[in-house]
Amino acid sequence: MDKKAVVGIDVGGTTVKIAFIALSGEILKKWEITTNQKDNGAYIVEEIAASIIKERKELNEELLAAGVGAPGFIDVDNGFIYEAVNLGWKNYSLQNEMEALLGLPVIVDNDANLAAGGEKWKGAGENARNIIAVTLGTGVGGGIIAGGEIIHGESGMAGEIGHISSVKSGGARCNCGKSGCLETVSSATGIARLGLEAVQREKAGYLQKVFLKDGSVTAKDVLDGAKQGDVLAGKVLDESMEHLGFALANLSNSLNPEIIVIGGGVSKAGDFLLEKLSYFFKMYAIPKIAQETKINIATLGNDAGVIGAAWIAKELISQKGLDAGAR
Amino acid sequence: MDKKAVVGIDVGGTTVKIAFIALSGEILKKWEITTNQKDNGAYIVEEIAASIIKERKELNEELLAAGVGAPGFIDVDNGFIYEAVNLGWKNYSLQNEMEALLGLPVIVDNDANLAAGGEKWKGAGENARNIIAVTLGTGVGGGIIAGGEIIHGESGMAGEIGHISSVKSGGARCNCGKSGCLETVSSATGIARLGLEAVQREKAGYLQKVFLKDGSVTAKDVLDGAKQGDVLAGKVLDESMEHLGFALANLSNSLNPEIIVIGGGVSKAGDFLLEKLSYFFKMYAIPKIAQETKINIATLGNDAGVIGAAWIAKELISQKGLDAGAR
Incomplete structure (x- = not known):
């Protein structure tokens, strides 16, 4: 397992787009799950994590980090969602919860910013x-x-x-x-x-x-x-x-x-x-x-969000020095 | 000489403002020289350097770096002036020349940006x-x-x-x-x-x-x-x-x-x-x-430029790790 990858997650009001993406930017696998709007979005993150953990079993690459895009106002330094109206989230510590479930470093940003980041990196x-x-x-x-x-x-x-x-x-x-x-x-x-x-x-x-x-x-x-x-x-x-x-x-x-x-x-x-x-x-x-x-x-069309999310995840592991020897 | 300072330089079309500034932002000494417009500004930098070297003798603090603000289009990464119409400079390697004359790390930016930087830091x-x-x-x-x-x-x-x-x-x-x-x-x-x-x-x-x-x-x-x-x-x-x-x-x-x-x-x-x-x-x-x-x-009025120049000089030495033990 000397190959490394990150997971990019783009949380929308209807679907969540998820992709395993190599550090080169290549999409290794991508899929979608339905956004569970029940109880103000209380199950969204655990369903994303469960889906990633399941798909990860078939992945040849080692996952190093996750990037998440969400609509709304976000404290990016702490991965904290002030409010994401379309999802029902309010004052929600998305980064902490996702990190605990995935056991990976997680970074969060606004979905429109990540679409820009995706186009920057690969578009x-x-x-x-x-x-x-x-x-x-x-x-x-x-x-x-x-x-x-x-x-x-x-x-x-x-x-x-x-x-x-x-x-x-x-x-x-x-x-x-x-x-x-x-x-x-x-x-x-x-x-x-x-x-x-x-x-x-x-x-x-x-x-x-x-x-x-x-x-x-x-x-x-x-x-x-x-x-x-x-x-x-x-x-x-x-x-x-x-x-x-x-x-x-x-x-x-x-x-x-x-x-x-x-x-x-x-x-x-x-x-x-x-x-x-x-x-x-x-x-x-x-x-x-x-x-x-x-x-x-x-x-990049609809892939811009997951690719942008992978980009910030890649930047995160590079800041943390986790990408030593990665390719 | 355990006290450290930087020099802030604000090059204008009529006068050059210069100040020794402590890392706390305190102005230790400030003065002006006339901008020498002769021969497309060919003497400006050496006159600035000579004036700093002279005044430095009376300074109790050790100088660690210089920041320079100039009007015009600047390649900030290289301290290179594409053009400063008011000074007569064109394709001029300001940073290199100033570093050679002062024997200090030098960083250059646009004067309006540094006025903003000065107001940020101390205004x-x-x-x-x-x-x-x-x-x-x-x-x-x-x-x-x-x-x-x-x-x-x-x-x-x-x-x-x-x-x-x-x-x-x-x-x-x-x-x-x-x-x-x-x-x-x-x-x-x-x-x-x-x-x-x-x-x-x-x-x-x-x-x-x-x-x-x-x-x-x-x-x-x-x-x-x-x-x-x-x-x-x-x-x-x-x-x-x-x-x-x-x-x-x-x-x-x-x-x-x-x-x-x-x-x-x-x-x-x-x-x-x-x-x-x-x-x-x-x-x-x-x-x-x-x-x-x-x-x-x-x-900050007219001091904004020199204080902003000192701010980027301070940032430069902090990046280079030159401020260890400085106060």
Whole structure:
């Protein structure tokens, strides 16, 4: 057993993704279990541990550590969950409990940060030391890596790129308590909302056809319409991407990343989306930043979380000197 | 000689500030020399070194290292100046030359970053691990400290808070090549420009009186007028502080600092300024960030640079293990 590995765990509201990952980043085995929501998530950790202990028997590599990603506010230094609403956890010492069950060193971080870490290590982040990662899905998630480290901020809230204020007045209400957040205009939900508002206002073109047929408009409809050259869909997408470009340019003016990684469902529009986004990014970025900052589409999809969790586990064992002779 | 100290050096376009500083942060001696602009700054470093070597003879403490702040783009890992326009330096190995002349380990950083570091260590930053520092002077300078470390970004441009885009279209031209930068609306120069434009448009109140008397309007005039309740001056200041509050809220939404430090000439308006700024900051910050983030006026004035330079020198010797037994 001279081969070493770590386990990456990505705890979501519906499923928990788990993977054994070599120190090289290669996924050796990955699987999922259902997230047990019963009793405010009281059984989640023991079910994860039981599943890992079972699968570990077939593993040829020695497990050195575990990394865990969870949604919510986390005290990363202590692996303590202040609150993870989707799971029912509150003031929960995740790291301690997981360490006791697995008999391994455990490190915990926010799931969006770990998606950024995964893309950094093995994805579109190309292992750069300075990365901004954004996920355009139901909401807008984010993670910031500066000088090779995940930025956590004073109370673990750093990276909340989705709650950058984008619409100064009259913006849509956001779950965070503010209005006009980036999430309200650049998430899939936000793009769909802007599309619906536009079609109700102008009743024209491709989106109107979709609306008459489906009774609604999705982000994909807006992207499809814009790709086909529909004027209204193009305007909606431009509005959304101008907000995103403005927010990312201003973050980049302050943080000077090498690479910005765009993930999530909306990013499936690929180069078409990047072209729009780059146009607005360059409009608002310092010329040298505009010229040097790469914008890439995420490549790891749903694996980003477990790979990011494995990355922090690998960093942990390297800090502890546990990786001597490991490969 | 069991007492140890470092030397902090702050190289500006007109003067070089130098100080011997104890590892506790106490300034033991500070002085200035004139910046020798001759031959593209070719003599600056040797004149600094000669001055330090001379003053060092009277110092009771043993010097362990030097920290240097310089304006411009810097490769911090190598203490290499890509370009410092105000000094005439280009592709200049500042660290190597200074180490050879002083016979001490030397570390170099951007002057605005070190002002942030100084306020962190001994000023309004209260030694917090997560700080955003902004200097509102002729321009708008900035420094970001995250997880206890200065953030440099991929090519040393991080912290350029003054070049966050604030006015989306029709903004004033900025030296950086863009338009509508924060610097064009929130620096002393920017506030004066907004004041002048306002008085030329509306020809009313306190600013009109100042303009008729002086033929111009300064940032101080705007602040004085606003303090006295002049409507037009108040509107100008609100416009400026809304831009600053928006920019700092969005940075804080992404970085979650404990403290924001406001320095520079404009910050002399003190609590009156903070009240205005906080109002707009809270409007655009995530509720928890709005509630928890402190905004303080800088306390170190012109000493921030040398104290910040001493801070990185102290960090350097601690990394190198040179501070064993030091106090």
